[in-house]
Every structure is written in C-alpha cells, then in structure tokens.
Amino acid sequence: MVKNTPTEAKVGEKSNYLLGLFQGILRYCYVYPKTVILIFLGLFILAVSGLRHIHLELDIYDVKNESFASSSNWFKLRNEFKDPNSLYFVWKPSRVLDSQIHCQWQREIQNVRNKEESITRAFQVYSLRSPIDDSGDLLYKKLLEDPCAENLQSASLNSVQKSYLGPVLLDPNHTTFLTEVSFESANNDGVVPINEIERISNDLLLKNKTIDPKGDVQLLGPLSYRIEFKKILTKDLYINVGLLIFIAIFFRLFLGTWVSGVVYVAITCTTIFYTLGLMGIMGYPVDILTNNLILMTAIAGTADFLFLSFEFFKYDPKKSYHNIITPAFFTTFTTMVGFISLYSSDLEMIRRFGVAAATGAFFEWALLFNLVPAIMGVLKIEKSWVNREKAFDIEHFKKFLKYTPSKKVIYSFLFVSVMAFVAWPFLNYSDSPKNNFPQSHPLRVAIEDFQKKFNWEGNISLLFKKDVSENEMKDINEKVKKHKLVLFIENKKDLLDSWTNNFESKLRKDLIIRDFEGTPLNNRFESPEFKRSVVYLKNINTKELEEFQDFTKKICGDKCIPTGQVLVYLELNKRVSHTMLESFVTSIFLVLIILFTLMHTLKIKGASFKDVAIASLVAPLFMVTVIAVLQVPVNVVTSIFFAALVGLTGDNAIQYLFASNGGTLEKGLALRGDASLVFSLLLIFGSLFFIGQTLIPLKWLGVLFSLGFLVTFIGDYWILKGLNEK
DSSP: OBOSOOOSOOOOHHHHHHHHHHHHHHHHHHHSHHHHHHHHHHHHHHHHHHHTTOOEEOSTTTOOOTTOHHHHHHHHHHHHHOTTSEEEEEEEOSSTTOHHHHHHHHHHHHHHHHHOTTEEEEESGGGOEEEEEETTEEEEEESSOOTTTSOOOHHHHHHHHHSSSHHHHBOTTSOOEEEEEEEOOTTSSSOOOHHHHHHHHHHHHHHHHHHOTTOEEEEESHHHHHHHHHHHHHHTHHHHHHHHHHHHHHHHHHHSOSHHHHHHHHHHHHHHHHHHHHHHHHTOOEETTGGGHHHHHHHHHHHHHHHHHHHHTTBOHHHHHHHHHHHHHHHHHHHHHHHHGGGGSSOHHHHHHHHHHHHHHHHHHHIIIIIHHHHHHHTTOOSOSOOTTTSOOGGGGHHHHHOOOOHHHHHHHHHHHHTHHHHGGGOBOOOOGGGGSOTTSHHHHHHHHHHHHHSOOEEEEEEEETTSOHHHHHHHHHHHHTSTTEEEEEOHHHHHHHHHTTOOOHHHHHHHHHHHHTSGGGGGTBOSSEEEEEEEESOOOHHHHHHHHHHHHHHHTTSEEEEOHHHHHHHHHHHHHHHHHHHHHHHHHHHHHHHHHHHHHHTOBTOOHHHHHHHHHHHHHHHHHHHHHHTOBOOTTTHHHHHHHHHHTTHHHHHHHHHHTTSBHHHHHHHHHHHHHHHHHHHHHHHGGGGGSSSHHHHHHHHHHHHHHHHHHIIIIIIHHHHHHO
16 A cells, blocks of 8 residues: 555646645544534534424325426315325126125225225215106115115116216226225325325225125225335335445445445435435425435445545555545536536426435535544544455456547447437427336236226316306316317216206206205315316326317316316426426536536646547437437436436546546546446446336336446546547
C-alpha cells in the first residue's frame, strides 16, 4: 500500500480552489470528529421526530393532489357517492340452478353485512326489484325470490337478464353472478383499512368454498387492486433480501471483506432514514414515486462507495478520501441537479420526488465522506474495509479494460443513439391496469374472464351539477352512449322509465318515483350537490381511454365532468411519465454544462469536450431508441429508469477527469477504469433481481436497468476511450 503519495501535478487555480474546498471539509472531519458526529447525531434526532409524521400514499386511492384534475374530481365523486370503496365478488357456482347453494351464499353475505360496520351495501341479483300492480296495491316484487324459500328457475334468470340492471350483475349465459360489496370507513375519511377489507373478503371466500367446493369466486373492483398490491409487496420482500445478500457476496468477492457490505448497507439505510425523516418534517408522504428512493439511493451510493473502495487498494484511507471526495461530490451534484430540475414541474408529486431524491443523494455523500472519516478518527481506525489478498484479482478483467472499439463499433452505437430523436415520438404510452400483472396472475385472469363474459372491464361516472335539467342529462347520455368504448350507461331516468313504462296512471308513476327517491338505490344516482350517470366501458386501455375522455369532455361542456378511478390512473400515468421524460432532457443538458465547466477548470490535456459529451450521451439516447423499438410501456414505474440513468450520466466521466489530475484523459481512464467496470457489473447483475418481481413494469425495470448500465459502461469507458484515441 502506498501512503500519502504527493499530488503528481498542479492544475489551474480554479482546480486548486475546488480541491482545497473539499480537502478543508475533510480536514475538519479529521480534526474535529466529535463535532461532526454530534452534527449527524442532531440530524438523526431531527429525522426521528420527522418519521412520526410520515404517511403512505402508495396507490391512487391515497393520492390527494390539487394539480391532478382527475384526482380532485374523483375525490369529489368518492365523498358524494361512496361507491369507489367497492369489492366485486364474481361467483361461478358449480350448479347454476341449485337453490341450496344460492341460499347458503346469500345467508353468508347477509351475515357478514350485518356483522361488519364497515359494509354499507351488498348489491346483487337478489337485490333487484320491479314495481307491480297487485289488485290495486303497488308492490315492489323481487325479480328473484329468496332461494331459501323458492327453487331457482331458468325463467327467473331470464327475467333478471332482461331487467335494467340485470346485465351488470348476471352474464348473458347465466353462469356468473356479481355481488358488489361497498365499504365505508368508520371515521368518515373515505379510506377503509386494507387489512379489514382483506379479512372480510378472505372470510367470505373460505365460506363459499365450504358451500360450493367445485364453484369459484374471484375478487374484482377497485379494492381488489389494493388487496393484490399488498400481497405483492409482502411476497416480493424476499427479492430485496436476495439483492442485499447478492451485494454482500459481491463486495466480499471484489473488495475482500464482509465488512465492506456491512458498511455499505449501513450508509444506505442511514441515508434512507435521514431522507424519510426530512420528508416527514416537510409533510411529504411516501407515494408511488418516493417509494423508489431506496432504489435510487442504493444506485447512487454504490458508485461513490466502490470508487472509494478501489482507491483503498492503492492508498491509505486518508489519501483515498483525499483523492475521491471532490469527484464524488460532483457526481452527487450532477445527480442532485437532475432531480432538483423536477421542481419546475406543476405536479406536486414530482416536485416532492425531486426534492427527496436530491436530498437522499446529498446525505449519501455527506455520510460517506464526512461521518465515516469522523468515526474512523474517533475510533482510531487506520485500516479500510478492503483486503487485496482476499479479493478477486481485477487483473483478470484487464483485457476488457484494454479493449478499444473500432470505428465501426463506435459509429454503430452512435447511430442507434442518434435514432433516439426519430424514435422519441413513437414511445409507447399505452397501458392498462391489468397489464401490470402477468397473464397467469389470478387478478388478471379474473379480469379477462369477466371481460369476456360481461363485456365490460371498468366504469367511469358523468358527474352533473344539480341544476342540469333531465333533458340535458338525457341528451348527453345518448351522445356518450354512441362511443365504441361504451357498453351501457346506467342512470336514474332510464331505470325509472323501466319501472314506470308498464303503468299508464301518472299518479302511479309519480308514486314510484317518490318511493324510489326514499331508497338507498337513489343515493347511487343523486347526492346533495350532484347527479350522475355510470358509464360501463368495454376496456380501459389508456390510449383508447384518453380518446374517450376527450370525446366525453367535448360533449359535457360545462354541464358534466367525466370522473373515476381509471381516469386518475390515466392522468397519473400520462403526466408523470411525460414530465419525467421532459426532465430527462433538461437533466442531460445540465450535466453537459457541468462537464464542460469541469473540463475547462481541470485543464485536461488532449481531451475534447465533444468526445466526453458524446460518450456520456450514448447510454441515455441508446436506451430511448431501445424502449421505442421494443414498445416498452412508458408508465410511472418505467419512467423511474430514466431518472436513475440521468443520475448516473456523466459520473464515470467526472471520475476520469479528476483522476487525470491535470494530465491526459488516458491516465484517468487507466486509474479509475477498474472501479467503473466493477460498479457496472454490480448494477448489471443486481438489476436482474427485479425480473423476479411480480409486476410486469418492475420486470421491465430490471431488464432496462441491466441493459442501461451495460450501455453506460460501453459509452462512458470504451467509446470515450475510442474517441479519445482516434
């Protein structure tokens, strides 16, 4: 080991100023380590206080965002009509006309409804009634009599199918029955605890299996997604554990000690702890974007940790910190700049993500380069966490590092990268909630089976103000009904027409209407402030749904608002994805400015900014082309890939520039190439763990990360080397 090797060359005054600034910070950590530790301890206490205020918004049920028009409208619908808290039990009895199993199933549903305070309604074929004139008396006769009192007849099912709401609850072949169970929270905040819903649904499923062992019940509806996501988060925890084990083994293999893995995990976990604490203080929730901070922090922290660790192989800890602290700050700074640029977004969710991710990147740098040296100083630790003798000999990889690509190879990669500008308009924003699940997943199987039998997949509501007339509502409904995506529009007028058409007396009709307005079913269509129609859609693919939403808005004008959970999903997916991609472009531009400034400041001999810029742009542009060609759906999850890739753009180049230390770029490539290669290998193979995730977007994320990090090394090292030597 070489100890305290003097700097090899002087660079310009600006370079000396940069180096002096960060060397001064490092010296302070060595001279006043207890003060530094106390500062971080204070931050720890602050983070603990902030964690008490952290809350979760992990699905669109929880997203309350003023900048999302669809979200505001949907919460308005939810507060007025309550029914978004619905779970559909789709029952396929083994014997359709067996009154006994129908009787037992109805009793179980009724028992659960009576027992559970959170259940407000259970709507099914046995709930349907129709008014009749019985010798001068107006009666509301059930379309299906109680199966416990009367045998079920095929003719009765035909009458249900022909009724107004029958097609929503019974498939045309009379083989599948839908029961909609609605929930309402006891504290009236609109959110029912998912554990409570899962407990009730599991209880009903078990009882149905006892009643009808050969039958089948599937869960659908808005709440079914929440139940499945909870199961998936629990089930896929083993993948995160496996990834941590892989990282520990990887560090042991390449750094020679198990301690290196422990230190890395400790820094990563502490960074996340500090970041979450600050988020709590600022009132930020953990939502579907900030939930990825663990991933972002792990990726950002790995680069700094490995470059520092490989420096330990050459020098003592103090000299290693001296060499790496400044370039590590600038690699962190480029990441922070990229994420902070997200703050220009008009979406609060993205602004929060940008601030949290930038904060996490800074904490990672501060912990590794301020707190760890201070702790080493207090404990008088003079050895690092690497062991050359027990580590895998990197010399075996030297042949890869010595490789210089030919002009044909370089131009091939550059051609694919340039094609990104052509491919950009062809990025695939089409998506559907069911496509998040593998084809064999029970929820997706249930959705597709239901869609085939009932011919609808989801619904939205047209929300009308109370002062909109009945004729205006009817006219709008008729126009919307003509759209190819619409199967059926459920509304109060058509339902009442189906009840009153058989009566000639106006008094009878008025009486039916008055009776109806006193029933819970009326609350499905009217609230104190609004009226609504429910539109049943044949499919909810985002591309077709967006066109339908635009079509509906034109028809509604200022009379109504199309709203629903699927429209929140549409806007969330579209706006987050587009904003992340726009930030992707902005961030790359900012990174190039930083690279240009550093090259000018460090005065690297014989190096061209054009070559460094081109090499740094290869990976992000190359991956845009790949994503467009493969038609990978660009959604909230996969757009995280672009954020992570931009976070790493220019990082290797910055390390090479500082390692050159006023000399040539070849020198920087030679000194830091081994760390770049090992860092890339860790990310390439570590990313493959995502393929084991349940959700399709996360599987794609693993593939994109693995390929993206491979191309990043090719561009940052081999193509830069080839361009520099031409």
